[in-house]
Amino acid sequence: MPEREDVLNPTSRLxxxxxxxxxxxxxxxxxxxxxxxxxxxxxxxxxxILSSGPADGDAEAHPTRMLASLRRFADRLTVFAQAGNIQAPRTYRPFHTFLEDAVVQVTATHEGRIFHPKIWALRFTAPGRQARHRLVCSSRNITTETxxxxxxxxxxxxxxxxxxxDAAPLVDFLRTLLTLPGADALTPGHRNQVNSLIGSLSAIGGFEVPEPFEGGRLVPLGLPGADLEAQWPIPHGERSWGVISPFLDPGTLQRLPxxxxxxILISRPDTLDRLAGTIDGLRRRPDLKVMSSWTQAADDDETSAVESREGLHAKVLAxxxxxxxxxxxxxxxxxxAAFGGNIEFGVELWAGLRQKHGWIPGVxxxxxxxxxxxxxxxxxxSDVDEEEAEQQALxxxxxxxxxxxxxxxxxLRVSAxxxxxxxxxxxxLEAAAAALSALDRPGWTSTVRPLSIPQEGAxxxxxxxxxxxxxxxxARVTPWLVLEVDAEAGDATSHLARVVKADLVLDPGLPADREELVMRSVLSDPGRILAYLGMLIGGDETVLPEAGGALTTTHIGEGPAEATAAPIAEMLEPLLHLAHSDRAQLTRVGRDIDVLLAQSPQAPELQELRTLWDAFAPLTESAGHEGEDRHG
Incomplete structure (x- = not known):
């Protein structure tokens, strides 16, 4: 019996x-x-999530916490996404304003290929400690799909x-991101952030090798100048192999030993049906597997150790x-496409083979x-739809x-x-005919609207x-444009609704900081204002009150402290911590206090907090422009 390898155990969820x-x-x-x-x-x-909010939380249930988390962390994130593949949300949320500078739309440099990697490169800091880095490599997109x-x-x-x-391939990958088509839309601040992360990653010794493996390497694919033929990882010759891939094509199947x-070949039923002829023509027919039907249905069994999912999306070569x-x-x-020009990212791991013929069955x-x-x-x-190829091409x-x-x-120009x-x-939309000409084709009906405009305004x-x-x-001014396309070509049809980010041009005199308007609209009562400022100052140690209630603080692992009649005094220690750990954030706190004080000038708690913050004001001068400490 082959030895079991709990490398891909569905009951061990991360x-x-x-x-x-x-x-x-x-x-x-x-x-x-x-x-x-x-x-x-x-x-x-x-x-x-980064502010320790519940992973299944949403802006509607926790608007104050959501606002505080966005103000604390949104400008620390930079997300590169395939151009034209941002999904259209069902409804507009003012919170989308905080994502505008974080998202950049790019594509691959090889013609006809796409930007397809799914990683997070992260740097964490703590007062008095050395920064720590993490790489998260997955097959999961940043979507709500399960x-x-x-x-x-x-x-x-x-x-x-x-x-x-070795972290060097990740460093090279991040450098390449800054040169891709579309990357010139990055703001200077976010470009500085990526360069800062490149600099600190260049200085680390590497990443941990996860058990039970003994070594590994990072594998970026499709970068400019890469030898595409040399990217295929599995050598020729007599050997066992296993593949998990929701999508396959005949050429790549022929490359497998x-x-x-x-x-062992694990895929989706429709993919295997489409390649039935190619599979039958292989010298050695692989064992074909699909996800059991019960794993993709509604999960009514609360005792099940394995949750159901909507479909197979994992990508594994062994x-x-x-x-x-x-x-x-x-x-x-x-x-x-994946090994011939798409930009991808993977991690290859290896270990000594304990049983020559046990590795693939065990994994x-x-x-x-x-x-x-x-x-x-x-x-x-016979289950293959003959029109599917035309549908996919369109x-x-x-x-x-x-x-x-x-x-x-x-x-997108905005004027009063x-x-x-x-x-x-x-x-x-300025020069709309030129900017949108790619969607103005015979047989296509295409519409455009800002995300904050209802469908009938398209x-x-x-x-x-x-x-x-x-x-x-x-506050509903937005650069997010919804493009909706209904296309026909012969018997083939296609419907897609996607979001693209426009270059927002504000006429002179219009407020440039629309995030402040969103903040004011969410913070409608004094209790929420203090809760929000408490979260900016104290981070995860702040407990939100009910609307109009008093602010309380707690420490992780403890219950809430009793409500205090003078909550401002409890912010002194968190302010001292913030002054030591993140002066850019301290500057933001002062600015937000001023904005909210202008909205509620008679609020005594805000006046008291402003007086307290004044003692720290000289420290913010050394932070320079907001985020300088963070950008390096």
Whole structure:
């Protein structure tokens, strides 16, 4: 019986929220994420998670905590996403304002290929301690979808560790991000942040090798100048292998070793059906597996050790070579695109092979933890939709057109409506015909609207139409544009709704800091104002009161302290801590106090807090512009 390898055990779950949380006593200093698909509501949760909020929380249930977490952490994050593949949220949230500078839309440099990596490179800091770094490499996009994915979290190795994963490929990867098409839209502050992270990662010894492995390497794919032919990881010859990939193609299947055993191929039923002829033509037919149907249905069994998911999304290649077992986890499907020009990222791990023929069955086969959630599958070519290829080709055309619009970065001008009885603001797309021309095609019906405008306000894209909209609330001004495309070509149809970020141009005299307007709209009563400021100052040690209630503080692991009649005094110690650990944040606290004091000038608690903060004001002068300490 092969020895079981609990490398991919579905009962041992690591949630992305757990992988991103700082070590105890630390907080996020900088983070760079990459994703193919991006959901803005899912990205809103990342700062919420970093502030120790519940992973399943949302802005509606915890608006004050959400606001504080965004003010603390949103400007420390930079997220690179495939251009034209930001999903359209169901509704607009003013909180989306805080994500505008964090998101940059990019694409691969190889023609017809995409930006597809899924990593987080993180730096955590704590007063008086050395910074710590972490790499999270996964198959999971920043979306709200719940699918079967893999996540690998590697912390910075301790000084003097004998075996580490070299961080140099990650450093090169981050440098490349700054040169990709679309990266010129990065703000100077966020570009400085990425460079700062590159600098600190260059100085570390490497990342820990997770058990039970004995070594590893980082594997970025598709970077400019890469030898694409040399990227394929599995050597030829007689060897066992196993693959998990929701997408496959004939060319890559032919590259897999044809001799040796066992060979295990895990994919989606529709993918295997489509490749039935290619699979039957292989010299040695692999064992074919799919996720059991019960793992993808509604989970009504509360006693089940394995949660159900919407579908297979994990990407894994496993093989043996020179008496060592290898596994490659990350974003790359087993396709020609993934290893032939897509930008991807993976981690290859290896260990001494204890049983030559036991590695693949122990990781992916009958002896593995996955055996409980897999079932054998026999492809049926008769189930293949003959029109599917045309559908996919049209869908790909629409995706490429949306990417073209995103990279063109349309200009959205905002101006005040002169002579209006009530405040009103005009939003107009400048040179719309040129910026949106990729979506103006025969057989296509395409519309555009700002995310804050309801669906009925969408304007059809046409060469002779200059789209424009009027808003009565300045807080709803947004650069996020919803592009919706209904395309037809023969019998094929495609419908896609995506968000692109426009270049927002404000006329002189209009407020530049729209985040402050969102802050004012959320903080509608004194209790919430103090709770918000308490969270900015005290971080995770602050307990939110009910609306209009008093502020209380607590320490992690303890219950809330009794409410105090003078909560401002309790902020002295957190302010001292903040002055020592993050003067840029201290500067922001002072600025927000002033903004909120202007809104509620008669609030005695705010006046008292402003007086207390004045004692720390000289320290903020050394911070220079906001974020200088963080940007390096």
């Amino acid at each position: 949630l992305l929220s757990d992988a991103l949380r700082p070590p105890r006593g630390y907080e996020l200093d900088l983070g760079v994420g990459t994703t193919y698909s991006l959901n803005l509501d899912a990205l809103l949760l990342i700062p919420f 699918m079967w994915d893999t996540i690998l979290s590697c912390d910075e190795a301790a000084s003097g560790s004998d075996v580490v994963i 044809r001799s040796g055993s066992p060979h 093989w043996w070579e020179h008496y060592r077992s290898h596994i490659l986890l990350g974003s790359a499907n087993c396709t020609s 992916l086969g009958e002896a593995s933890g996955l055996a409980d959630v897999l079932e054998d599958y026999r492809p049926d070519a 869908h790909r055309q629409v995706e490429l057109a949306l990417a073209q619009v995103a990279l063109a970065c349309p200009r 409506v002169a002579g209006a009885a009530e405040p009103a603001f005009q939003l107009a 304007v059809q894209i046409s060469g002779d139409v200059e789209p424009g909209w009027t808003l009565t609330e300045y």
